Amino acid sequence: MNPVTGLSLGRIAIGVASLANPSMAAQQMMLDPRSNPQVPYVTRLFGTREIALGAATLLATGKARRTLVLLGILVDAADAATGYLAVKDGSAPVKAGQGMTAVASGAVVAGFLGLRTGKTLTD
Template sequence: MNPITGLNLARIVLGAVALVSPALAAKIFRLDPGANPQLGYMSRMFGAREVALGAVTLAASGTTQRNLVLVGMAVDATDAFSGTAAGIDGSVTKATSGFLTLPAVGAVVAGAAALVMARR
């Protein structure tokens, strides 16, 4: 499978889970919706972003698709920053911070690798 396709299908699936079942998304991300009832709203916003970005990236081609992968990498880098910041400010435990940050960093790396492989 094309790495850009795989990365964006994963983005869409994760986003769909966050949209349809914020409680499940919270569990996946090791967050506590009971402690923050507004988490469902934020989860759905995250989910909508992920589905939209993944879908538009898959629908695009050429330079437009490349630029959308770069946008995705920027979004994922911001997610990594957010996961780290949450651990620093005590919003989440250090372990949860790592659990939130590492996949986001992995998505940035996967996006970069996908762009390199697409040039071959």
């Protein structure tokens, strides 16, 4: 499976989990929905975005798919920066911010690998 297809399917799976059980998904991200009742709301927003981006990328072909991969890379880079800033400003526990930064950075790498292999336009 090429990296773009895997990343897209992963986005959809994470998105579905975030919508179906936002508190559990937040806990998996090492966030505490009990101390912050807005966390499930934000987790659902995140889930919806992930499903939309993953599904759109899977359904797109040609230049549109490449553009969606680039958009995904930008979104994931912003997520990585957000994780870093959350640690820096204390808005998330260190382990949570580091974990979110690592996962988002991995997604950036997967997106670039998909572009590099050239399979983003055919698979």
